[in-house]
Amino acid sequence: MTQSHSRRRILLAAGAALATPFLVRPAAAQQSRTEPLITLPGDITHGDQATITRVRTARPLVALTFDDGPHPSLTPQLLDILAARQIRVTFYVIGSRVVRQPELTRRIALAGHEIGNHTWSHPSLSGLGDAAILSELDRTTQAVFDAVGRPPVTMRPPYGNLSGRQRLMVHRERNLPTVLWSVDPQDWRRPGASVVTSRIVNAAHPGGVILAHDIQSGTVNAMPATLDALLARGYQFVTMSELIGWPRWNQRRIRLAARAS
Numbered sequence: 574m575t576q577s578h579s580r581r582r583i584l585l586a587a588g589a590a591l592a593t594p595f596l597v598r599p600a601a602a603q604q605s606r607t608e609p610l611i612t613l614p615g616d617i618t619h620g621d622q623a624t625i626t627r628v629r630t631a632r633p634l635v636a637l638t639f640d641d642g643p644h645p646s647l648t649p650q651l652l653d654i655l656a657a658r659q660i661r662v663t664f665y666v667i668g669s670r671v672v673r674q675p676e677l678t679r680r681i682a683l684a685g686h687e688i689g690n691h692t693w694s695h696p697s698l699s700g701l702g703d704a705a706i707l708s709e710l711d712r713t714t715q716a717v718f719d720a721v722g723r724p725p726v727t728m729r730p731p732y733g734n735l736s737g738r739q740r741l742m743v744h745r746e747r748n749l750p751t752v753l754w755s756v757d758p759q760d761w762r763r764p765g766a767s768v769v770t771s772r773i774v775n776a777a778h779p780g781g782v783i784l785a786h787d788i789q790s791g792t793v794n795a796m797p798a799t800l801d802a803l804l805a806r807g808y809q810f811v812t813m814s815e816l817i818g819w820p821r822w823n824q825r826r827i828r829l830a831a832r833a834s
């Protein structure tokens with residue numbers, strides 16, 4: 574067994590230790606008994622047990638998520654926009670981009686944002702076998718770990734393409750819940766910044782997961798007005814882990830050494 578292979582097994586075991594207790598027993602203890610922060614549908618046969626599209630909460634929380642980066646020029650612009658407003662978001666990164674932008678990936682994490690797994694090469698996973706799906710996720714988990722010292726704890730399939738059976742498989746094998754979205758501005762179609770803003774602001778709702786892409790200049794240009802409008806409406810921005818009710822991603826304790834024995 575090579576050193577990196579050994580390390581990967583340790584890493585995945587650590588990720589499992591972090592995620593499992595929280596998913597099966599979500600943050601109900603911190604919430605009132607009548608309203609758990611996260612509501613998981615009961616129909617496990619359709620894969621929904623391992624899938625998050627939104628969270629039921631009375632508080633005006635939203636999780637803003639950016640897919641497909643990191644992008645060498647647009648992601649830094651976005652980080653400046655977010656920092657000016659002290660807003661934390663979640664980046665679903667592509668592993669093959671992470672290894673080309675390790676410093677930028679570190680900057681994302683050091684700014685307090687969360688990093689999720691968006692596969693290595695952005696394929697449509699639903700057409701792949703289980704081993705290939707896990708390989709796409711494992712390579713990216715390793716790349717993120719190498720860059721920032723902690724593994725992603727959720728994943729988002731490119732195009733949202735992952736069957737219910739596959740979502741359950743990924744959760745069972747890697748303890749990665751699938752995070753989809755409840756607000757989609759279709760920004761990848763490049764409708765222009767003002768349209769991206771109005772679509773997000775009009776569709777935002779408490780507990781919402783907003784999908785966006787930090788490889789689109791129109792999306793990044795839309796963010797100042799979008800963020801300011803949502804703040805003016807009283808929304809608070811949280812990362813995916815926070816929305817689910819888990820500990821802040823960059824404050825989680827990771828006990829890799831203990832797991833290695």
Ligand SMILES: [Zn+2]
Nearest residue numbers: 640641731732
């Ligand atoms: Zn994507």
